[in-house]
Amino acid sequence: PCPCGYFGDARGRCRCTPDQVLRYRQRLSGPLLDRIDLQIEVPAVPAEVLQQAADGEPSTLVRERVSAAHERQMQRQGKTNSRLGGKEIDAFCQPQPAAAALLRQAISRLDLSARAFHRLLKVARTIADIECSDTIEAQHVAEAIQYRRFAKD
Known part of the structure; x- marks a missing residue:
């Protein structure tokens, strides 16, 4: 995120000026x-937290959800969402009205390109698939937008 690599570090190790960070980005x-579909900041995890037992769900459950989402995509369109072309996005990634309104807001406020718009739709479609939803709802679009926020900050 910056020349020294410590931008946003909780211990304050970054000494880069805002101008240096901007030029670097x-x-x-x-x-x-x-x-790049997913652009998120992942902060460093303290050593003591790494040594604790994980609170999250087991990998097997996550794998099952991802496999089920993959199967939904293959049944619906014969390929994964990441491989959809423009016309296929129009056919398979139509958001509900509230989700479409949220997308319009994001395009305007974040100054997103047509390519970024299509990628957001594909990520939102994937999120909906993971949640076993046949439609792309506003919460799916909101989550997809959150995954693109890092590079714009």
């Missing part, structure tokens, strides 16, 4: 960033 072109 501008080295990545917008078209390149548009091709």
